[in-house]
Amino acid sequence: MRPLNGIPPEMNPSTLIVIPARAGSSRLPRKPLRLIAGRTLLHRTIAMARAATAGLSDIQLLVATDDEEIAAHARAAGCDAAMTESAIATGSGRALAAARQWGTEPRFIVNLQGDSPFQPQGALRAVIAALEAGAQVATPVIALDWPTLDALRDHKTRSPFSGTTCARAPDGRALWFSKTIIPAIRDEDALRQSQPLSPVWRHVGLYGYTLDALTRFEATPPTALETLEGLEQLRLLELGIPITTVPVPPPVFDSSGIDTEADIARVEALIAAHGDPTP
Structure with a gap:
């Protein structure tokens, strides 16, 4: 490895938080x-990343991009940037x-998606804590409470591949992720009467890896099930690499990413109504 932008090796962190910020986006x-x-x-x-990790030591934040203007924009905010190939998938x-x-x-x-600045409070710290406790991958x-599950079901009638759910074991191990809503719920009416939360977990697109787990992931071609669902984390499960899921409270704003002009308008309306959550 070579030092990035002249940073000496002794300053390299134990945890590197990377914000991928690719220039190309069709939408x-x-x-x-x-x-x-x-x-x-x-x-x-x-x-958001700085506020979430305030007080933590041995952590470095880095933007990874394929565009010099984006790299300069990151540095203007006091954040280092690395140039990476556009072809990375x-x-x-x-x-x-x-x-x-x-x-x-x-x-x-840690892969902190660059289009999700409204992550749930505490998510980034929870992922780092899980890695330090021994997880190979954490997310x-x-x-979801019942009204939120109802809203997700309604949203999926119009946008079936928006929003990911997770089936997880009692110890927090991820069993599967899907763009469909899992698990199916038998006797749902009775369950709604007995508990305020549904059995459905919604996934937040934030991943922390050990270096070995991420290297194995990147060295393996996309798998068939990963391709069908459009979910890269399924490659890890198919490789037998366990994923630890960490429960976090709901965010102030919806945690889905910013992908369209409509998403920008929606978030700006939320900011106008409820205030700006970005520090």
Whole structure:
């Protein structure tokens, strides 16, 4: 590995948080630079990550991009940036490519999606804590109450591949992820009367890896089930790499990413109504 931007090896962190910020987006071109209520999507994500990790030591934040303007925009916010190849297919792959530019290897790499600046409070810290406790891969999930599950079902009638759910074991191990709503619920009416939360967990697209787990993921071609669902984390499960899910409280705003002009308008309306959650 070579040092990134002249950073000496002794300053390399135990945990590297990487924000993939690719320029190309068919639905929202140059997405990282798009303004949301006067601040760019990338600057909002950087600010959220800094606030979420305040007080934690041995952590470095890094933007991984394929565009010099985006890299300069990250540095203007005081965040280092690594240039990566445009051909890299996944955010996790881009995170690994950026990590390989450091002088020494970090123990953990966190892939913080650059289009999700409104993550649930505590999600980033919870993922890092799970890695430090021994998880090979960690990712957050949110328990859905019944009204939220009803809203997700309604949303999927119009956008069936928006929103991911997770079936998990009692010890937190992920059993499966799907773009359909899992598990199916038998005797749902009785269950609604007996408990406030549904058995459905919604996945938040934030991943933390050990370096070994991420290297194995990136060295393996996409699997058939991963391709069918469009969910890269299924490759890990098919490789036999366990994923630890960490429950986090619901966010102030919906935690789905910013992918369209409509998403920007929706979030700006929420900011106008409830205030800006970005520090």
